[in-house]
Amino acid sequence: MNFIYLDDIELPEDLAWTDEHLPWAVGQTVKPSLTGAQIIQEAALQAGRPITLQSTVNGNTYVAVVTRTTLLALRAKAAIAGGDNMVLSVPQFEGDPLTYTVRWNHANNAAIEASPFKFIVPPSPDDLYAITLRFIEV
Known part of the structure; x- marks a missing residue:
């Protein structure tokens, strides 16, 4: 079984990369001039590709749920x-994994969102959570 790695944190390989095919390489601003x-x-953007991984x-x-222990490490x-x-390492169908240098994307939303698979009190380290992780490639 392959895994996604964020540095030394092991993540499920079947996290969905929801914005993988989102066009991002061209930055654009549109403003009206004084004449209208x-x-x-x-x-061309040199960096800044969004990478969102989601259960x-x-x-x-x-x-692609993670344990509470993994969530707390993230x-x-x-x-x-x-x-x-x-370093984000993502497996591919054949060959070596793809690696990306990333930072957390705190700009528009929370960098991490999580919801428990089953709400249990008190929480256990093995409780499972659905997650959304937001990164930006640097």
Whole structure:
């Protein structure tokens, strides 16, 4: 079985990369000029590709859930303001995994979202959570 790795944290291989095919390589701004004409500026982006990994639902079952222990390790990494770059390693169908240098994407949403598969009090380290992880490639 292959896994996705964020540095040394092992994640399920079947996390869905929801924005893998989202166009991101061209930045664009559109503003009206004083005459009312549109000014369009475009440039090739050197970095900043969003990478969102997410648990999915198949019927009544979550796919690619993580334990509370893994979730807490991810949250600890995300809680470091100005934290170091991380290596995200994603398996591919054949050959070596693809690797990306990433940081947590705190800009638009929470970098990590999690919901328990089953709500239990008190929580156990082995409780399962559906997650969404948001990164930005640097």
